[in-house]
Amino acid sequence: MKKIKQNDQVEVIAGKDKGRVGKVINAYRDSDRIIVERVNMIKRHTKPSVANQQGGIIEKEAAIHVSNVMLLCPKCSKAARIGVKVLDNGEKFRFCKKCGESVEAKS
Numbered sequence: 001m002k003k004i005k006q007n008d009q010v011e012v013i014a015g016k017d018k019g020r021v022g023k024v025i026n027a028y029r030d031s032d033r034i035i036v037e038r039v040n041m042i043k044r045h046t047k048p049s050v051a052n053q054q055g056g057i058i059e060k061e062a063a064i065h066v067s068n069v070m071l072l073c074p075k076c077s078k079a080a081r082i083g084v085k086v087l088d089n090g091e092k093f094r095f096c097k098k099c100g101e102s103v104e105a106k107s
Contacts, residue, residue, distance in 0.1 A: 002029055003071065003082045003094060008103075010069040011079040012039055017064075021072065025061065033063035040064050075101040 004010060008024045022037040042062045048055035070079035073096035080098040087093070094103045 002027070002032075002066070003084070004034060004066055004069065009072040009074070010034075010036060011072055012036070012064070012068060013070050013079065014068040015040070015064065026063075027066075028063065031063075032066045034066055034069065035061050035063050036069065037061065071096075071103060073099060073101065073103055075099050075103075 004024060004027060006024050006027050010022065010024055012018055012020045012022075017039045020036075020039050022039045024034050025037055026035040028034065038061065040062045041059050044058045044060055046052055046055055046058055052058075071082050071094075072078070073080045076096060076099040078098060080096045082094050082103060083097050084092055085095055095101060096103055
């Protein structure tokens with residue numbers, strides 16, 4: 001179980017976008033990289049195709065390493081380290097190491 005998942009709110013702590021906050025769009029567990037909304041924008045030159053009739057320069061997000069972001073705790077609203085606890089029934093959940101509250105989304 002990785003500590004940062006899709007739809008988590010994260011803050012960038014290193015690199016050109018340091019201090020920016022965004023939602024995780026995609027998480028690639030095999031390479032430990034994530035794509036964060038409106039962070040690490042790149043320009044991609046594309047040829048015209050069936051999907052993109054116009055072609056031209058498209059701006060999109062590029063992946064950043066998971067070590068360059070910290071999860072924002074929904075309770076204390078601060079970037080914090082995340083721990084994993086195992087309950088008696090074997091279920092795992094993530095918690096904020098600053099306030100001790102769970103950071104799992106209520107579903």
